[in-house]
Amino acid sequence: MPTLLIENLPGGTVSVAKDSTLLKALQASGHDWLHACGGKGRCTTCRLEVIEGLAHLTPPTDAELRYQAAGRLLAHERLTCQTRLLEGTVRGRVPRATQLPHVQYSS
Numbered sequence: 001m002p003t004l005l006i007e008n009l010p011g012g013t014v015s016v017a018k019d020s021t022l023l024k025a026l027q028a029s030g031h032d033w034l035h036a037c038g039g040k041g042r043c044t045t046c047r048l049e050v051i052e053g054l055a056h057l058t059p060p061t062d063a064e065l066r067y068q069a070a071g072r073l074l075a076h077e078r079l080t081c082q083t084r085l086l087e088g089t090v091r092g093r094v095p096r097a098t099q100l101p102h103v104q105y106s107s
């Protein structure tokens with residue numbers, strides 16, 4: 001199964017089913033992940049900084065393209081509520097700005 005590996009999140013290796021967004025897969029694995037708008041593509045708090053494997057992800061949605069155009073989402077960042085993993089492994093990190101205060105990140 002495709003795998004999401006979050007480097008700075010303890011236990012951050014998550015299997016992602018084909019019909020699941022990254023956010024849902026993270027939540028199903030018991031991870032607490034910021035998602036202020038409830039996964040509707042109306043904020044950027046659920047974003048993931050992708051280090052490797054961008055090509056394995058579904059193309060950016062209209063919401064992501066709007067945020068990219070507005071400079072609120074960088075080219076190597078994806079909204080976990082909008083994105084699915086097609087194959088292989090994606091490595092990423094939780095951006096410092098969206099880290100939750102009660103979670104112990106490795107950096």
Ligand code: FES
Nearest residue numbers: 037039041046081
């Ligand atoms: S939770 Fe708001 S855009 Fe993903």
